[in-house]
Amino acid sequence: DIVMTQSPDSLAMSLGERATINCKSSQSVLYTSNNKDYLAWYQQKPGQPPQLLIYWASTRKTGVPDRFIGSGSGTDFTLTINDLQAEDVAVYYCQQGYSAPLTFGGGTRVEIK
Amino acid sequence: EVQLLESGGGLVKPGGSMTLSCRTSGFTFTQAWMSWVRQAPGKGLQYLGRIKSNSDGGTAEYAGPVQGRFSISRDESQDTLFLHMNRVKTDDTGIYYCVYGYIFFSAWGQGTLVTVSS
Numbered sequence A: 001d002i003v004m005t006q007s008p009d010s011l012a013m014s015l016g017e018r019a020t021i022n023c024k025s026s027q028s029v030l031y032t033s034n035n036k037d038y039l040a041w042y043q044q045k046p047g048q049p050p051q052l053l054i055y056w057a058s059t060r061k062t063g064v065p066d067r068f069i070g071s072g073s074g075t076d077f078t079l080t081i082n083d084l085q086a087e088d089v090a091v092y093y094c095q096q097g098y099s100a101p102l103t104f105g106g107g108t109r110v111e112i113k
Numbered sequence B: 001e002v003q004l005l006e007s008g009g010g011l012v013k014p015g016g017s018m019t020l021s022c023r024t025s026g027f028t029f030t031q032a033w034m035s036w037v038r039q040a041p042g043k044g045l046q047y048l049g050r051i052k053s054n055s056d057g058g059t060a061e062y063a064g065p066v067q068g069r070f071s072i073s074r075d076e077s078q079d080t081l082f083l084h085m086n087r088v089k090t091d092d093t094g095i096y097y098c099v100y101g102y103i104f105f106s107a108w109g110q111g112t113l114v115t116v117s118s
Helices: none
Strands: A004-007 A010-013 A019-025 A039-044 A051-055 A068-073 A076-081 A090-096 A108-112 B003-007 B010-012 B018-025 B034-039 B045-051 B060-062 B070-075 B080-085 B094-100 B112-116
Touching: A004 A090, A010 A019, A019 A039, A019 A090, A019 A108, A039 A068, A051 A068, A076 A090, A090 B045, B003 B094, B018 B034, B018 B094, B018 B112, B034 B070, B034 B080, B045 B070, B060 B070, B080 B094
Parallel strands: A010 A108, B010 B112
Antiparallel strands: A004 A019, A019 A076, A039 A051, A039 A090, A068 A076, A090 A108, B003 B018, B018 B080, B034 B045, B034 B094, B045 B060, B070 B080, B094 B112
16 A cells, blocks of 8 residues: 655644645656656644645646646645735645555644644 | 545444445446445545446456455435444544546545444
């Protein structure tokens, strides 16, 4: 199984600051035949189901604000939240879709300082 | 708009069985590849398994912790997805989400709570 490791476990930032979340996979999730990274990011707000934010490592789902930026390739990925807003308080998960069983990172809790 | 509505959760004894249902709407279920994901209380997300559409073979695959105990099926005449849970353990307690997607999970239901306890 591919192990997804997120860091940090939590972070507290002030409104308007930039939050950076890291995700590392135990093996590459880059499918060379189509040059796509099978990596997604989800946001889970308190009491709600997760929502897909980004897929193919850097493609925002329709309607996701452009302050959410996914980057990285291979085994190392980053979710950057620019201009942090109060509504961004949530737990964020990365997930690999490269091989079964699909696996998630442990989550990163983002809070406002 | 994609809508997924889970039902069937509740209290079940260890070793018992339970079937969860997911009624879908807002997309062509007969073409959709679907998944189940769960979340233990206060914990992260755990993928359980996924199923292809019947037109693509209807095959299902499962994560290790539920392989041989859980099975996924679908009724395309009712646009409904199922999760059949057998020989449940206390570790199976959690919120179970029906999910639209096979590689990435683009839409989630609100979830149904399953509590395994004697």
